[in-house]
Amino acid sequence: MSHDIYLRVHTARPKKKEPRRPDGPRWTPRVLIFDCECRTDTSQELTIGVYRICRLVGDVYVCEEEGLFYGGAADAAERKILNDYPRNHDAAIGVKRFPPRLTLPVLDRATFIEKVFWKAVKRGDLIVAFNLPFDLSRLAVEWRRAKDGGWSLIFSQRRSRKTGRLEVNPNRPRIRITARNSQSAFLRLMRPLEPKEWPRDGRFLDLRTLAFALFDESYRLDRLCRELGIKGKLKHEPTGRISVKEIDYCREDVRATMDALNALKDEFDRHPIDLYPDRAYSPASIAKAYLDAMGVTPPLQKFKVPNQILGIGMQAYYGGRCETRLRLTEVPVIPTDFTSNYPTVNALLGNWDVLTARSVSFEDVTSEIRAWLPTLTLNDLFNRDVWRKLSFFAHVRPNDDLLPVRAVYNGETKNIGLEHLTSDKPIWIAGPDLMVAVILGKKPPHIIEALRMVPHGQQKGLKRISLRGMVDVDPRRDDFFRHTVEQRHHQKKTNEALSGFLKTLGNAGSYGIFVEVNTKTQRTPKPLTFFAGKTRGEGVSHIVEDPGRWYLPPLAALITAGSRLLLAMLERCARDAGGTYVFCDTDSLCLVAGARERLIPCPGGPHQWRGRDAIKVVSYGRHVRPIIDRFVNLNPYDRVLVPGSILKIVHGKERPQDLLGFSVSAKRYVLYKRKGDRITLVDPKAHGLGYLYPPIDRADDEPAWTADAWGWMLREGLGRSATAAAWLTLPAMMRVTLSTPLVLDRLNRRTRPYNFVFCPLIDPAIGYPAGVDRDHFTLIAPFTKRRAEWWRSPCVNVHDGRSYRLALQQTSALDRVIPQTFASILRLYLAHPEAKSLAPNGTPCGPETRGLLRRASITAGEHRPILKESDRRWEHGEDLSVLNSRMAEISSTRVVADATLKAKIGACGVRALMRKTGLSQHTIEKIRDGLPVRRATLQRVFAALQ
Numbered sequence: 001m002s003h004d005i006y007l008r009v010h011t012a013r014p015k016k017k018e019p020r021r022p023d024g025p026r027w028t029p030r031v032l033i034f035d036c037e038c039r040t041d042t043s044q045e046l047t048i049g050v051y052r053i054c055r056l057v058g059d060v061y062v063c064e065e066e067g068l069f070y071g072g073a074a075d076a077a078e079r080k081i082l083n084d085y086p087r088n089h090d091a092a093i094g095v096k097r098f099p100p101r102l103t104l105p106v107l108d109r110a111t112f113i114e115k116v117f118w119k120a121v122k123r124g125d126l127i128v129a130f131n132l133p134f135d136l137s138r139l140a141v142e143w144r145r146a147k148d149g150g151w152s153l154i155f156s157q158r159r160s161r162k163t164g165r166l167e168v169n170p171n172r173p174r175i176r177i178t179a180r181n182s183q184s185a186f187l188r189l190m191r192p193l194e195p196k197e198w199p200r201d202g203r204f205l206d207l208r209t210l211a212f213a214l215f216d217e218s219y220r221l222d223r224l225c226r227e228l229g230i231k232g233k234l235k236h237e238p239t240g241r242i243s244v245k246e247i248d249y250c251r252e253d254v255r256a257t258m259d260a261l262n263a264l265k266d267e268f269d270r271h272p273i274d275l276y277p278d279r280a281y282s283p284a285s286i287a288k289a290y291l292d293a294m295g296v297t298p299p300l301q302k303f304k305v306p307n308q309i310l311g312i313g314m315q316a317y318y319g320g321r322c323e324t325r326l327r328l329t330e331v332p333v334i335p336t337d338f339t340s341n342y343p344t345v346n347a348l349l350g351n352w353d354v355l356t357a358r359s360v361s362f363e364d365v366t367s368e369i370r371a372w373l374p375t376l377t378l379n380d381l382f383n384r385d386v387w388r389k390l391s392f393f394a395h396v397r398p399n400d401d402l403l404p405v406r407a408v409y410n411g412e413t414k415n416i417g418l419e420h421l422t423s424d425k426p427i428w429i430a431g432p433d434l435m436v437a438v439i440l441g442k443k444p445p446h447i448i449e450a451l452r453m454v455p456h457g458q459q460k461g462l463k464r465i466s467l468r469g470m471v472d473v474d475p476r477r478d479d480f481f482r483h484t485v486e487q488r489h490h491q492k493k494t495n496e497a498l499s500g501f502l503k504t505l506g507n508a509g510s511y512g513i514f515v516e517v518n519t520k521t522q523r524t525p526k527p528l529t530f531f532a533g534k535t536r537g538e539g540v541s542h543i544v545e546d547p548g549r550w551y552l553p554p555l556a557a558l559i560t561a562g563s564r565l566l567l568a569m570l571e572r573c574a575r576d577a578g579g580t581y582v583f584c585d586t587d588s589l590c591l592v593a594g595a596r597e598r599l600i601p602c603p604g605g606p607h608q609w610r611g612r613d614a615i616k617v618v619s620y621g622r623h624v625r626p627i628i629d630r631f632v633n634l635n636p637y638d639r640v641l642v643p644g645s646i647l648k649i650v651h652g653k654e655r656p657q658d659l660l661g662f663s664v665s666a667k668r669y670v671l672y673k674r675k676g677d678r679i680t681l682v683d684p685k686a687h688g689l690g691y692l693y694p695p696i697d698r699a700d701d702e703p704a705w706t707a708d709a710w711g712w713m714l715r716e717g718l719g720r721s722a723t724a725a726a727w728l729t730l731p732a733m734m735r736v737t738l739s740t741p742l743v744l745d746r747l748n749r750r751t752r753p754y755n756f757v758f759c760p761l762i763d764p765a766i767g768y769p770a771g772v773d774r775d776h777f778t779l780i781a782p783f784t785k786r787r788a789e790w791w792r793s794p795c796v797n798v799h800d801g802r803s804y805r806l807a808l809q810q811t812s813a814l815d816r817v818i819p820q821t822f823a824s825i826l827r828l829y830l831a832h833p834e835a836k837s838l839a840p841n842g843t844p845c846g847p848e849t850r851g852l853l854r855r856a857s858i859t860a861g862e863h864r865p866i867l868k869e870s871d872r873r874w875e876h877g878e879d880l881s882v883l884n885s886r887m888a889e890i891s892s893t894r895v896v897a898d899a900t901l902k903a904k905i906g907a908c909g910v911r912a913l914m915r916k917t918g919l920s921q922h923t924i925e926k927i928r929d930g931l932p933v934r935r936a937t938l939q940r941v942f943a944a945l946q
Contacts, residue, residue, distance in 0.1 A: 003480030032120035036138040038242030043254040064095035068111035078242035103611035132206035146389025149521035287509030311531025313553030320586030332594035333661035341587030347636035357455035358907035373444035392452035402441035409835035417836030423860035430561035509593030579618035603842025603851030684710035695727035697903035731819035770814035
């Protein structure tokens with residue numbers, strides 16, 4: 001098959017200034033905590049809000065003022081309820097003062113903004129809420145697209161002296177919100193017309209983000225309160241109307257937010273790091289702060305690494321290896337995974353020596369690698385000393401070599417596969433990936449050049465610190481990656497919280513930060529310079545990338561390649577035993593194995609059983625246990641603290657558990673037990689279903705709805721009778737959070753930033769009403785948890801404002817919208833092909849393909865440069881991009897003239913065209929001869945010839 005292949009590039013950007021530290025102490029003397037309630041229609045306009053101004057007393061924030069405010073959506077009857085409320089309810093004041101302020105003030109939105117909100121901002125208070133972007137956007141009266149691709153929220157207006165109409169008040173600041181991901185956003189106070197009146201930067205703390213940074217979990221407020229052991233929210237379903245119960249509910253949300261703030265503050269203060277809570281965006285923020293605390297200097301601040309080397313690292317960079325090898329076939333399995341995968345790879349490669357080095361060099365080892373590859377064996381890779389030699393990059397000319405390939409398969413699915421690649425144009429490959437080609441492929445790839453990354457010395461300024469105030473680490477002698485894993489295992493039985501933190505810290509600091517780029521989306525494409533390997537290129541893109549402080553692509557490329565090498569070694573061991581695997585997923589591989597060895601029929605299997613293709617079920621005692629023991633040699637840890645092999649059995653406690661496996665495609669699989677017709681799910685994966693709003697409510701301690709979905713799908717896939725649950729006939733709804741202007745632009749600004757609405761998923765075959773333009777037909781509906789109302793939800797086409805109704809069947813007028821139901825979505829889920837693989841007979845994998853899949857042979861077409869991969873739609877819900885995602889590809893700034901234009905140049909003459917355009921003779925002749933020139937240059941010639 002011929003495919004264009006997509007390669008990451010390094011973009012050369014001017015050095016940016018370090019972000020300014022916030023003004024004042026880490027925890028401000030006062031905080032403003034608030035929460036908003038709103039209408040339940042698609043407008044979600046503000047109805048009421050509650051605020052608390054809290055003072056820091058000792059180490060705890062205590063309420064010293066509480067109040068209510070309301071928005072323009074409140075009608076007269078509702079405002080009366082609100083104004084009457086303080087007569088029977090006192091403020092929850094915790095600060096002792098005389099006389100106490102027990103009366104609850106009731107303010108309109110504008111007064112709250114002017115007298116409370118701006119006052120707190122000027123004072124330098126932390127502005128606190130749970131899911132703060134949503135609450136801030138309730139307070140905004142207008143919004144604009146910000147230059148960095150985020151939102152610019154406007155909170156204050158004034159009466160124009162010229163027109164008498166309301167206009168933006170230039171004397172009050174705006175707040176810029178730029179979404180980082182589904183968990184966090186950058187919030188910044190923008191300077192107004194008279195900045196001297198606003199001497200402080202605003203400080204904004206979203207507790208949802210802080211909780212995620214500390215615990216690596218996405219929480220709702222009620223679940224966070226349970227995790228923290230504090231009183232939670234009231235049990236109440238918001239109605240969108242102001243009532244006494246609604247006010248009580250909002251007040252309790254603010255009280256719960258204050259208690260959560262204090263509990264999170266207590267946890268955050270355990271860490272001896274120089275990080276402000278409002279700058280803790282993720283677990284990686286905590287990890288980076290610990291590296292700073294140890295005195296480790298960020299790589300590109302101390303290493304002189306040329307752009308060409310960074311380009312090599314980026315071209316060699318691929319994510320985790322995820323694939324299905326055995327499709328739609330029930331088999332006995334033993335799932336395995338590698339202990340602390342990325343920290344383990346870092347320890348094996350010696351990457352802590354790189355991070356703490358005084359300098360690094362990239363040394364030519366072409367002759368060494370050429371001589372080594374033909375002699376390399378699988379046994380060699382079980383030697384830890386050999387892993388220390390794998391930190392190199394090779395420029396190879398692939399010729400049917402087994403290498404990672406990023407391509408668009410079946411015309412629509414972009415993915416990374418391990419394929420037999422042939423390419424006339426060479427590419428850079430990380431050392432561990434080259435080892436994969438040797439042990440799984442047919443031959444060593446042809447090496448043009450090889451460079452090894454070599455650390456030198458140890459930097460100055462390293463210092464000993466204490467992790468969470470309890471575990472000492474000295475970066476001068478301790479390998480941080482190894483140390484966190486060892487101490488995590490050591491603390492596991494006696495201090496679960498500390499062990500959990502060490503796991504989060506080790507994982508967060510071991511990979512992603514070295515390839516972190518912060519992307520900004522622009523309306524118009526901008527020119528950029530990029531490096532694809534050593535080759536410099538010019539292009540344009542809507543996306544701009546700013547590297548993070550710890551950016552070092554060669555290190556990131558080696559880490560993920562090392563992870564893929566571990567999987568390849570395990571695959572080769574299984575293959576040598578005559579066996580195979582069902583799927584692999586970054587750090588895990590599910591072997592076809594059981595208590596006893598036997599053959600089972602399977603299309604495409606390498607064995608024969610009664611005249612049919614078959615695969616071998618390898619036995620635990622004869623095959624799996626020796627394979628696990630083989631990986632003992634690669635254990636880089638203290639064997640007392642982390643004994644045994646780095647390869648572990650999952651769900652089995654080191655013995656088979658009569659598990660069965662069934663896989664559809666990458667990340668879509670289920671592990672289960674079956675006794676007759678009774679099926680017990682063990683590990684159902686929800687990948688590819690997260691964008692759907694759950695059709696049933698589940699408590700936090702219950703399995704997600706996707707477990708029920710897999711129970712139904714598994715029976716369907718195995719051809720067994722399945723009980724049809726009532727929720728299967730519900731319309732499939734996607735909850736969309738309007739976190740970026742690009743998303744809201746698609747909705748024609750019919751709602752405000754950070755609103756969440758439903759998008760019904762329309763049946764592509766029969767779902768559209770007569771006469772509509774499918775390219776301009778996107779429905780939104782009010783968000784509601786009451787599933788019984790979904791079929792009756794009023795839906796609006798955001799492109800023209802027309803209303804539609806959902807239905808199971810079309811009317812004679814053809815005016816209904818037929819949505820996909822959960823049943824139809826799940827049937828499509830089961831039919832999702834493993835597009836990057838081939839069916840057992842060598843044809844493309846299709847919806848009905850079953851059996852042992854084959855790797856594809858890819859002939860590379862064009863090498864296409866891309867920026868950060870953005871096609872994450874099936875992993876993250878609440879994003880309208882699920883309906884239309886695209887790759888961040890760089891467009892060339894150089895073009896060539898077509899035959900018509902070249903003929904016109906010939907007719908006009910070079911001299912005449914030089915006078916008309918002002919271009920040189922050399923440039924005109926280049927265009928005439930079909931050589932590439934800048935797009936703007938060609939446009940000048942084209943205009944002159946019109």
